[in-house]
Each structure stands twice: as C-alpha cells, then as structure tokens.
Amino acid sequence: MAKEMLLPKDPRYLKYPLEGPFDQEKARWIAFNCSRCSVCKWVNSWQVKSARYARICPQHTRYMFDSHSGQGKCDLALSIIDGKMKWGDDPEIKDILFRCTMCGGCDAMDKNIRDAELVKLYRWMRTEYIKDQGILPEQKPLVDSLKQYDNVWVQPRSKRNAWAKELKDLGIKDLNKEKAEVLLFVGCTYGLSQELKGTIINIAKILKANKVDFGILGDSELCCGSPPDKIGLPEEFERLATANIKRFNELGVKTVVTPCAGCYGTIRVEYDELPVKKNFEVLHVAEYIEKLIKDKKIKFKKEVPVTVTWHDPCHMGRMSRPYVPGKDILGAYEEPRNILKAIPGVELVEMERIKEYAWCCGGGGGAFTAFKDFAQWTARERLTEAKDTGASMIVTSCPWCESNLRAGGIGMEEKMEIKNLFDLMMEAL
Amino acid sequence: MTEKAKNDERHQQILNAFQAAIGVENVKDNPATVNAYFGDFLPPKMLGMTMPPEFVVLPNGTMETQAVIKICNRYKIPFIPVGSNQWSLTGSPNRPHTVIIDCKRMGAIHEIDEKNMYAVIEPLCTLAQVQAEAYKRGLYIGSPEASATASAIGGHVFQGMWGVGYRLGVAYRNILGLEWVLPNGEILRTGSFSQDADNGFWGEGPGPDLRGMLRGYAGAMGGVGMVTKMAVKLHPYPGPKVWPVEGVIPNQTSVLPEDRFKWHMVKYESLEDAVNFMYEVGKAEIAGVVQKWPTVYYIMWWSKSCEEYWTEWQKRTFQDNAKNAVGVCLWGFTSGKQLEYETRVLEDIIKETGGKPVKKEVYDMWVPHNANDWIRDTHGSRMMRASGTFLALRLQTDTLKYSIGQVKTGYKWVDKFSPPILDSDGPDWIGGYDFGHFGFGETDFPVEKNTEAIGDLMGKLMGMVKEDVTNGLENGVGPFLGGAYHQMAAPVFKYDKLLKGIKRAIDPNRVSNPPHQIDPDA
Ligand SMILES: Cc1cc2nc3c(=O)[nH]c(=O)nc-3n(C[C@H](O)[C@H](O)[C@H](O)COP(=O)(O)OP(=O)(O)OC[C@H]3O[C@@H](n4cnc5c(N)ncnc54)[C@H](O)[C@@H]3O)c2cc1C
Numbered sequence: 045m046a047k048e049m050l051l052p053k054d055p056r057y058l059k060y061p062l063e064g065p066f067d068q069e070k071a072r073w074i075a076f077n078c079s080r081c082s083v084c085k086w087v088n089s090w091q092v093k094s095a096r097y098a099r100i101c102p103q104h105t106r107y108m109f110d111s112h113s114g115q116g117k118c119d120l121a122l123s124i125i126d127g128k129m130k131w132g133d134d135p136e137i138k139d140i141l142f143r144c145t146m147c148g149g150c151d152a153m154d155k156n157i158r159d160a161e162l163v164k165l166y167r168w169m170r171t172e173y174i175k176d177q178g179i180l181p182e183q184k185p186l187v188d189s190l191k192q193y194d195n196v197w198v199q200p201r202s203k204r205n206a207w208a209k210e211l212k213d214l215g216i217k218d219l220n221k222e223k224a225e226v227l228l229f230v231g232c233t234y235g236l237s238q239e240l241k242g243t244i245i246n247i248a249k250i251l252k253a254n255k256v257d258f259g260i261l262g263d264s265e266l267c268c269g270s271p272p273d274k275i276g277l278p279e280e281f282e283r284l285a286t287a288n289i290k291r292f293n294e295l296g297v298k299t300v301v302t303p304c305a306g307c308y309g310t311i312r313v314e315y316d317e318l319p320v321k322k323n324f325e326v327l328h329v330a331e332y333i334e335k336l337i338k339d340k341k342i343k344f345k346k347e348v349p350v351t352v353t354w355h356d357p358c359h360m361g362r363m364s365r366p367y368v369p370g371k372d373i374l375g376a377y378e379e380p381r382n383i384l385k386a387i388p389g390v391e392l393v394e395m396e397r398i399k400e401y402a403w404c405c406g407g408g409g410g411a412f413t414a415f416k417d418f419a420q421w422t423a424r425e426r427l428t429e430a431k432d433t434g435a436s437m438i439v440t441s442c443p444w445c446e447s448n449l450r451a452g453g454i455g456m457e458e459k460m461e462i463k464n465l466f467d468l469m470m471e472a473l
Numbered sequence: 474m475t476e477k478a479k480n481d482e483r484h485q486q487i488l489n490a491f492q493a494a495i496g497v498e499n500v501k502d503n504p505a506t507v508n509a510y511f512g513d514f515l516p517p518k519m520l521g522m523t524m525p526p527e528f529v530v531l532p533n534g535t536m537e538t539q540a541v542i543k544i545c546n547r548y549k550i551p552f553i554p555v556g557s558n559q560w561s562l563t564g565s566p567n568r569p570h571t572v573i574i575d576c577k578r579m580g581a582i583h584e585i586d587e588k589n590m591y592a593v594i595e596p597l598c599t600l601a602q603v604q605a606e607a608y609k610r611g612l613y614i615g616s617p618e619a620s621a622t623a624s625a626i627g628g629h630v631f632q633g634m635w636g637v638g639y640r641l642g643v644a645y646r647n648i649l650g651l652e653w654v655l656p657n658g659e660i661l662r663t664g665s666f667s668q669d670a671d672n673g674f675w676g677e678g679p680g681p682d683l684r685g686m687l688r689g690y691a692g693a694m695g696g697v698g699m700v701t702k703m704a705v706k707l708h709p710y711p712g713p714k715v716w717p718v719e720g721v722i723p724n725q726t727s728v729l730p731e732d733r734f735k736w737h738m739v740k741y742e743s744l745e746d747a748v749n750f751m752y753e754v755g756k757a758e759i760a761g762v763v764q765k766w767p768t769v770y771y772i773m774w775w776s777k778s779c780e781e782y783w784t785e786w787q788k789r790t791f792q793d794n795a796k797n798a799v800g801v802c803l804w805g806f807t808s809g810k811q812l813e814y815e816t817r818v819l820e821d822i823i824k825e826t827g828g829k830p831v832k833k834e835v836y837d838m839w840v841p842h843n844a845n846d847w848i849r850d851t852h853g854s855r856m857m858r859a860s861g862t863f864l865a866l867r868l869q870t871d872t873l874k875y876s877i878g879q880v881k882t883g884y885k886w887v888d889k890f891s892p893p894i895l896d897s898d899g900p901d902w903i904g905g906y907d908f909g910h911f912g913f914g915e916t917d918f919p920v921e922k923n924t925e926a927i928g929d930l931m932g933k934l935m936g937m938v939k940e941d942v943t944n945g946l947e948n949g950v951g952p953f954l955g956g957a958y959h960q961m962a963a964p965v966f967k968y969d970k971l972l973k974g975i976k977r978a979i980d981p982n983r984v985s986n987p988p989h990q991i992d993p994d995a
Contacts, residue, residue: 049787050896052860052921057779077861077922079514081854082557082622089601089621089850090718090725094609095582098602108531108577109506110558116509123508134505156722157854159779370778372721400722 060369065317066164068125074165075121083157084114084150087401097396097429100149102404102422111140114150114162121169131176141170142180143418146274146409147358152373152400159369170276182414183275190280194266195232204230205262207241214252217259219295226251226258226332227297227324229311231304232267233443240443246470247303247329253473254341256332258301261291268302270310270359275410282318285310289320303329303466305442306408308376309359313366328360330441330465334379337386344472347389352468353435354381354392355426355449356402357442373400380441380465387472393433395426403429405440407448416451423452427460437461439468484527487548491530491572494540499531499578510558510573511565515862519924520931523565526553526573533578534595535652535660535701542698543658545572545984553986554699556596556627559619563694563989574699576624582606583702586674590707591649593673596626596700601850603705605716613710613848615641621850626703630692634913636847638906639755639763640804641708643870645688649676652702653687656985666704673704686975690870691958696989697979711806716849719841723777726841727849732809734761736840737819739828740798744881744901747797748873748912750826754801755873755909757822759815761804762847763905768792768898769918773856774843782859792898794835799828800844860895861922866934868915876903876914883916890933893926895919959991 051058062070085104092098099105104113111120120140123129131137144166151162174180179187189198207230208216217224228251234244251258266287272280288311292300302308305328312326336342356362361375377399384392397403406412406422427449430438438460440446449462474482484502491500501507507525512518527550532538545552552572558564566573580597587610592603601621603614615635617628628635633644641647650666650673663683665675676684686697711733719726741747747765754763771791776782785791803819805812822828830836846852856863867883869876880901887894897918904913920926938961963969973993976983988995 050892050894051783052895052919054921054923057860057921058783059780060778077857079854079857079862080512080561081514081559081620081857083620083852083854085557086599086601086622088722088725089599089604089616090716090727090846092599092601092605092621093715095598095602095606098599098605109501109509109529109575111506111509113509119509119513120505129504129508134503136503136505140505152722157852158858370723370776370781372724374721 060159062161062164066168068168071121071165071168072125074160074162075118075125077158077160078115078118080115081157082115083153084162086153087397088153088156091401093396097403100153100397100401100403102147102406102425103144103418105425106418106421107139107143111136112143114154116140117144117162117166117169121165124172131173137173138177138180141166141173142275142410143415144409145404145406145411145419145422147404148363149358149401149404152362155367155373161367163363167274167276171278174276179277180275180414183410186271186410186413187277187280190267190272190284194284195236196267196271197232197236199236201263203263204235204265207235207244208248208260208262211245211248214248216248216252218262219259219297220261220264222259223296224257224259225298226256227292227295227300228258228260229268229300229302229307230260230265231302231307231443233447234303235265237443237447240446240464243464243467244303246466250333250342250466250470250473254336268304268307268310269314270306271410273310273314274408281314285315285318286320289315289318289322293323297324299325299327299332301327301329301332303441305357305360306444309364312364316366328376328379328441330360330380330383331376333466333469334382337383342473344386344388346472348387348468348471349389350437351391351393351435352384352437352439353395353430353433354384354398355395355405355430355438355440355445356399357440357445358402358404358408360442361402362400375400383465383469384439387469389472390468393435395429395433397429405442405445405448406452407444412444412448419448420452423449424456427453427456431458431460435460437463437468439463439465441465483548487528487544487550490544490547491528491541494544495530495532495537499533500528502528510575512561514559514561515864517562517565517567519922519927523561523567524569526566526571527569529573529575531575531578535654538574538699538701539654539658539660541572541574542654542656542984546658546982549982549984551984551987554596554695556624557599557622559623560627560631563986568987579701584673585610585612585707587612589674590709591674591704592707593650593702593704594625595702596624598625599623600625600628604849607707608710608712608716609714611710612707613637613712614705614707615644616850617644618851618853620853625705626700629703629705630687630700631694632691634904636762636764636851636904638904638913639908640761641706642907645692647706648684648688649673649704649706651676651684651687651700651704653698653700655698656980657982664704666702676704686979694958694989695986696976696991698985709806711804727845728841729845733805733812734845735803735812735816736836736844737801737803737823738795738798738831738836738839739801739823740795740831741826741828742797744797744877746826747799748877748903750799750822750828751873751903751905751912752909753822753826754819755905757818758908759803759818760801762802763799763909764847765797765799765901765903766795767900767902767917768796769900770902771795771839771843773859774846774852775838776858779859786896790835790838794832795839796898798831802844802848856917856919857922860919862927863917863919864930864934865915865917866937868913870911870913873903873905873909873912876912879914880916886934886937887916887918890930893920893930895921957988957992960988960995963991
C-alpha cells in the first residue's frame with residue numbers, strides 16, 4: 045500500500061505565497077527562507093566569465109559588509125519583524141536600505157534557487173522605514189516635486205511639452221484632443237531634460253516617418269510613478285499610477301509605448317498590482333521599432349561604422365515581467381540588440397554581464413538623486429566593463445542609465461561614448 | 474565602575490585598536506552590521522544557538538589579518554575567519570565578544586601558473602571565479618555541492634567534497650603553498666611559499682607537513698587561524714574556454730562538447746549493484762565524475778519552483794526511473810579518441826554488471842539541466858527550496874562498499890523520524906572519489922523550516938550520534954558539523970591528544986573560533 049505523502053504542513057511551501065498585495069507576513073516569508081547561500085552577491089556561476097566581472101550587486105561590491113547584500117537585508121527584515129531591532133536603532137539602516145539601486149540583480153540570481161521576490165521585500169522595508177523615520181532628506185525635493193508638479197524634476201507642467209513644440213510641423217497628435225492607436229508615453233526625464241530631449245525628438249520623427257498612428261499627452265502627462273514606487277512611497281505611486289491607468293483606458297489606445305525603461309517596467313509590471321486594470325498593452329519603443337524593422341517598414345540609408353556594446357537597463361530587462369515561479373526571467377533583451385544588428389556598419393559586442401545578470405548602471409532606486417557618489421561609482425564599473433569589450437560606444441535606452449553613465453564617466457581616463465539607441469539609429473536613417 | 478561601563482570602555486579600546494590597525498571604515502560594531510553575521514542555514518540561529526558578533530572586521534592581506542589576530546589575543550576575544558560563510562554552522566558566533574574576520578578585501582587571484590597548473594588566491598575568491606580563469610587556460614577546479622559561490626579557500630579547508638572529486642580527490646588534497654596567520658598571530662608559510670612568497674607550486678613541508686593542522690575531514694573549522702593566501706592545484710580541462718549556457722534563469726541548460734564529454738546514466742536493480750559498477754569504473758581509470766545521486770536530489774535540482782518540486786515528487790518520474798542509477802561523465806581529456814575508447818570500456822562494464830540506461834526522457838531532463846552542474850556549481854541551496862531547509866546525517870568517508878551500509882542505516886533513521894523528516898525516498902548519495910579508492914556517503918532529506926520540526930529533529934539526531942559514538946562508530950556527523958565535531962570524533966579515533974596539543978601550542982588564548990577545532994581544556 046502506498047505510504048501517505050509527507051508534505052510540508054505550511055501550504056506556502058506547496059503553492060507560491062507571494063501573489064497579491066504585499067504585507068509583513070510575505071516579507072517575513074522571504075526573509076525567513078534566506079539560507080545565507082550568497083547567490084545574491086554573485087553572478088550565477090554558470091555565467092561567470094572572468095574573476096573581474098563576477099559580482100552582481102553594486103551595493104555589496106562597494107560597501108562589502110554583508111549587511112549591504114540581499115542576505116543582509118533579509119537578516120535585517122527578520123530582526124525588525126520579530127521585534128529584535130527597530131528602524132531607528134542604527135543610522136546605518138538608512139544606508140543599507142536606500143543605497144540599494146533596486147536593480148534586481150540579487151532578485152534574479154535568487155530565483156535560480158528559490159521562489160522569492162527580493163525587490164518586493166526591499167520596497168516593503170523602505171515603506172516601513174519611511175513610516176517610522178520619515179522621508180530621506182536627500183529625497184525630499186523629488187517627493188515634493190512629484191506632489192506639486194507630477195514630475196520628479198521640479199519643473200512646471202508646461203515645460204513637459206517643450207520638446208514637442210519644437211516639432212510643430214511634424215503634426216504629432218495631442219491625445220487630449222484627438223484619437224490615436226498608440227500613446228507615446230514620454231516620461232519625466234525625456235520630457236524635461238534639455239540634455240536628453242534630442243532622443244524623444246528622434247523617436248517622434250522615426251515613428252512619424254513610418255506612419256505610426258501615435259500621439260502624446262503633452263503637458264498633461266503625469267509621472268509614471270516609478271520613483272515613489274522604488275523609494276517606498278506606495279500611496280504616491282498609487283495616486284499617479286491609478287490616474288494614468290484610468291486616463292490611458294479612457295483614451296482608448298491599443299498600445300502605450302515608452303522610451304524610458306523605468307516607465308516601461310513600472311507600467312508593465314507594477315501597475316498590475318493595483319485594483320484598476322489596464323486595457324492596453326505596454327511596449328518599450330525598442331520593441332515597437334524592432335517590429336517595424338522586422339516587417340521591413342524601416343529602411344536604413346547610411347552606414348554607421350562603430351563597435352558598440354548594449355547596456356541592459358534593469359527595468360527594461362529582468363525587472364520588466366511579472367514573476368512566475370519556475371518561468372524564465374525574461375525582459376526586452378533581444379529587441380534592442382536586433383535593432384543594433386540591423387543598423388548597417390554597427391558591430392555589436394557583448395559585455396560579460398548581460399540580460400538577466402547585467403550589472404546595473406547605478407542610477408536606479410533613488411540612488412541617482414540621493415547617493416550620487418555611489419551611483420557614479422557603479423556607473424564607472426559598467427563603463428570599465430564596456431571598455432573591456434573593445435567597443436567605443438555604450439548604447440542603452442533609459443534616461444537614468446544614460447545620465448548616470450555620463451556622470452560616472454566624467455574624469456575617467458579612457459573615454460567611452462554613451463548614446464541612446466534611437467539617436468544612433470537616426471544616424472543611419 | 475559598573476560592569477557595563479567596564480565593558481563599554483573595553484569595547485571602545487578594542488574598536489580603537491582595530492580601527493588603528495586596518496582603517497576606520499573597515500571595522501564595524503553597529504547593530505545593523507553585526508546582525509548580518511550569525512546565520513542562517515541550518516538550525517543554530519533558529520534554535521537560538523548563535524548570536525551576533527561584537528565586531529566585523531575587513532583586513533586586507535596577511536599583515537592586516539595578523540594585526541587583527543594579535544589584537545584578539547591581546548584582549549583575549551574569539552575570532553572567526555569566514556569565506557563566503559555558507560557554512561554558518563561554524564561561521565557564526567556561539568559566544569559573546571566574537572570578532573568576525575570577513576575576507577571581503579582579500580579577493581585577488583595573484584597568479585595562475587598555466588604551465589605548472591596552479592592558482593594563487595586570496596580568501597574571497599569564489600570557486601566560480603577561479604574556474605572562469607582556469608577554463609580560459611585549459612584548466613579546471615571543482616566545486617562542492619554547496620555551490621561555486623563558496624570561497625575557494627573555504628572550500629579547500631572545509632569539507633572539500635566535490636563532483637569532480639572522483640578524478641581530483643578531496644579538495645584539501647589539492648592545497649599547495651599556504652600563507653596563514655596562526656591563532657597566536659604568527660605567520661606561517663608552508664610548502665614552497667616558505668622559501669619564496671611568490672612561488673606556490675609545492676605543498677609539502679618543509680619538514681613535517683603542517684598542512685595537516687588545517688586539513689582532514691571537515692578541516693579545522695576556523696580553529697587554527699586564518700589562511701590569507703593559498704596555492705591550489707588546477708587540472709587539465711578539455712572543455713571550452715567559457716562555460717556553455719543556453720536559456721535564461723532558472724531554466725538554463727548546459728551542454729559540453731560531445732566529442733569530449735559524455736554522460737551515461739546507468740540504472741541497477743540494487744544499491745549494491747550500483748556501487749559494484751562504481752568500483753569497476755574506477756578500476757578501469759576512466760571518467761571525470763561518478764555519482765550515485767538519491768532520487769531526492771534529482772527532484773531538488775530539476776525543480777525550478779516549490780510547486781514543481783512537490784508536483785514532480787508526486788509524479789514519481791525520478792523515483793521510478795532513477796533509483797539506484799549512477800551518473801558517469803566520460804571526459805576525452807586528450808582527444809575525442811580517448812572518449813571513444815572510454816565509451817567502449819564503459820559499455821563493456823555496463824554489460825558485465827547488468828546495468829540498463831535510464832529512460833531517454835529522464836536522461837534528457839537531467840543531463841542538460843543538472844548533470845554538468847556537478848562540474849561547474851551544483852547550486853546546493855536548491856536543496857532548501859522545497860521546505861525551507863534540509864538536514865543530513867550519516868556523512869562519512871569510507872570505502873565505497875561501506876558507504877552502502879551507512880546510507881542504509883541512514884534510511885532507518887529517516888523512517889523513524891518521518892515526520893518531521895519529509896518524503897525523501899531512501900536518500901542515498903554516494904560519490905566516488907580518487908577513482909573509487911573511497912566513497913563519500915550522505916543521507917540528505919528535506920525538513921520543514923520551523924522551530925518545532927527542527928528542534929525536535931536535532932534532538933533526535935544528536936541522540937542518534939551519541940548512541941553511535943558509544944558503540945564506537947564515528948558517523949552521522951551531519952548534525953555535528955556545526956558543533957564540536959572533533960571534540961566528538963577525536964576520542965573515538967584517538968587523535969584528541971594530538972589536536973589538543975596543537976591547539977594549546979598555537980592558540981594559547983583559545984581565540985581561534987572556539988571550541989574548534991577542539992577544546993584543549995575540555
Ligand atoms: C546546501 C549545502 C551543501 C553543501 N554541500 C557540500 C558538499 O557537497 N561538499 C562540501 O565539501 N561541502 C559542502 N557544503 C559545506 C560548505 O558550505 C562548503 O564546504 C563550502 O565550500 C564552504 O565554503 P565557504 O566559503 O562558504 O566557507 P565558510 O562557511 O565561510 O567557512 C567554513 C569553515 O571554514 C573556515 N574558514 C573559511 N575560510 C577560512 C580561511 N580563509 N582560513 C581559515 N579558516 C577558514 C570557517 O571558519 C568555517 O569554520 C555544503 C553546504 C551547504 C549549505
């Protein structure tokens with residue numbers, strides 16, 4: 045006679061328990077099941093190609109003590125939840141929590157060996173910390189700006205559309221007034237940065253030239269909610285995200301495309317955690333344009349002879365899909381690469397750490413604003429890795445990555461050109 | 474002065490001393506830091522047997538490590554050297570005022586001597602890092618089941634059992650030159666490092682081989698000071714310069730070139746027949762890996778989620794098809810022709826021993842996803858996915874034949890203690906080492922991670938170990954590997970006087986991870 049099965053009594057070992065709203069019990073589950081195996085600190089060994097580029101966690105690599113790793117954060121969460129420590133017990137708790145770039149490197153490596161979502165745990169910890177200790181002074185201007193202007197850059201709403209005004213002749217649709225199939229969601233940074241506005245102009249030109257029926261929201265576009273989501277302000281995130289979902293649904297657009305990796309990951313994944321449901325698909329501009337190239341709608345006219353390497357933005361890659369235990373940690377990995385390969389003259393060479401095990405640029409999770417020294421140190425690590433490929437240019441498609449890589453590159457002896465994918469593409473059209 | 478004030482003053486003095494020796498930023502005593510250094514993996518943290526250290530220090534190099542250890546001696550406070558600290562059972566403080574010597578600033582690979590086939594490494598270097606550099610040069614090194622994120626030095630001075638141990642022997646036999654700070658703060662250089670700090674090719678002596686203080690089953694567990702530099706053997710490797718990977722985490726597969734590597738999964742009627750086959754393979758001096766995995770391993774490593782684990786368990790694919798199966802990986806070290814020759818030899822052995830290949834679909838599941846991992850990593854922490862943790866008993870190094878009896882008595886305990894031991898299908902892991910000169914057996918099983926189940930089981934397993942020791946048997950050391958292993962085993966094997974003598978001589982203040990490797994005063 046078959047013996048009775050001896051299964052764990054706790055049903056959470058039988059069926060993934062982290063779906064639905066995240067709470068303290070779920071946080072404890074993740075923290076409690078950390079076995080101190082250290083996979084959160086290193087690139088999965090199958091993919092370690094050299095001793096030099098074997099690390100996955102910028103924070104742990106830079107600050108070295110284990111408290112600054114995924115494992116250390118699990119230990120901290122467990123102690124706090126079990127009442128052995130308090131958020132205010134140690135000023136370093138702030139650094140442990142907020143220097144993390146929320147890049148999800150540890151999270152992806154961890155998923156190779158257990159069912160968990162470390163980044164959700166960190167977000168919960170940040171929220172609880174802020175409830176207890178208040179917003180970080182370094183992040184206060186960003187938060188005030190969101191509340192006042194619905195963008196992170198302390199800029200009046202009217203400025204958000206300045207780039208589009210330069211393109212009056214192009215006839216970009218204003219979706220506040222007319223309908224289109226595609227909403228080009230510009231994002232705060234491409235919309236407001238003088239330095240980066242060339243990219244959004246190029247994207248609009250490419251879409252227009254290829255007869256894509258798209259429009260923008262102009263100065264009524266709101267922040268996607270990514271920054272408050274990452275720095276632990278769920279209410280602010282909910283406010284922005286809910287308003288966005290409702291608005292996009294009302295517009296009746298089929299697709300929301302965005303050039304910003306942060307917006308992309310957030311709208312694609314984090315919005316699904318809210319009660320209001322999305323009636324549209326979400327694509328990164330790279331995914332949209334790659335399809336146009338595949339369908340032979342885009343024809344390149346010029347050669348751009350350059351050797352480039354592609355930097356995977358975390359929120360376009362491993363952090364851009366909902367987690368299903370046992371399923372691949374996917375992301376928009378191939379589309380930008382396919383675009384690069386399609387540009388005549390461009391040779392693509394890969395860095396050692398790519399795709400789900402890419403090294404973060406350092407600009408995420410609020411580090412870009414609050415901990416510039418560390419963010420730029422992380423960027424320099426990436427630029428060095430890029431340099432080691434023999435490429436002369438690092439290409440990416442995230443305004444945070446671009447800006448932070450640029451800031452990190454200042455003063456570096458060996459220069460590496462940093463370019464947005466669509467700016468490079470434009471050179472070949 | 475109150476006791477507290479005295480303690481505070483002393484704490485401050487020690488802090489100042491460490492900071493002066495290795496720099497303010499490399500010493501921490503704050504709660505958020507020390508909280509990350511006292512577990513977890515197996516029971517001690519859950520059962521309240523460990524506590525946070527008083528300090529965590531990050532020395533850089535031998536001289537700074539020496540300075541730290543001298544301060545520990547001056548103040549008579551215990552220290553624990555740690556690598557990646559996966560084996561938190563011996564790497565977590567078990568008494569107040571402990572200092573963790575974390576090796577995060579010692580991550581250099583000083584040299585890879587391609588011609589003489591060795592690498593000179595510092596304690597943070599992981600096996601994965603050393604492997605990656607070795608592969609580029611046509612060389613390789615192994616990795617324990619724990620995983621290649623383990624420190625390579627940690628892996629060599631601790632248990633040292635790895636998949637490729639069939640070919641390379643136990644890791645601690647691959648140690649060459651050593652540079653090491655003894656518990657009393659003296660620096661000891663052995664092998665060729667004793668003559669020339671830049672030359673690590675030779676391990677023995679000079680004079681009696683002092684590596685013995687550090688090596689041996691389960692090593693010294695941090696009880697004899699800290700190794701700061703080690704030359705480790707590398708071995709000729711016929712594989713590609715970069716480990717081949719297809720797919721995305723967690724569904725990656727890895728296929729090594731077929732003209733140089735070929736896995737055979739051979740099934741037998743009984744464990745005895747399977748072990749007999751392992752002997753025959755060893756006698757023919759063929760293959761690179763020979764493992765008899767228990768079915769619970771197949772499921773632990775195959776499953777990419779908890780749900781898949783328990784579903785797979787109920788499907789019984791591996792229980793019905795891989796019970797008593799042996800995995801043999803043939804390596805064409807010199808050429809494809811060698812692989813062809815070894816294949817013919819293996820086929821003869823299979824015929825003579827009555828083996829049958831496991832079903833193709835099972836082979837196709839296991840080999841690309843998991844089998845090669847026994848060369849590269851193994852990802853041992855997957856053993857904890859299904860129920861939060863696992864425990865082990867009857868870990869022993871003996872002849873292959875004796876391993877059979879060991880794992881079989883292990884089953885009995887597993888049956889007796891189920892629950893809290895969960896379904897495990899007679900977990901009988903037997904690895905062949907040194908071409909079958911000896912075997913390593915272990916009985917691993919999942920246990921639900923909760924204080925009640927773990928507490929209950931630990932009590933029972935300790936009882937079992939004591940019973941065995943009383944009967945003159947040294948085994949079942951699994952639960953003891955965190956405790957005073959040598960304290961228990963040394964009197965049985967009558968090496969206690971020797972160890973105590975060593976400890977007294979080199980650790981007069983009993984500061985190096987007490988009670989390891991043995992408590993000379995007990
Ligand atoms: C799931 C799992 C499976 C495992 N399977 C295996 C296996 O199959 N084979 C095997 O051999 N081991 C196994 N282990 C045990 C152990 O984790 C490994 O041996 C690993 O290599 C230890 O490396 P580490 O860097 O984590 O060592 P640590 O945990 O850091 O240290 C282990 C011990 O060595 C001492 N030590 C570390 N570094 C130094 C140093 N530089 N100088 C002096 N002493 C030092 C420490 O004080 C400690 O007592 C397993 C562990 C786990 C968790």
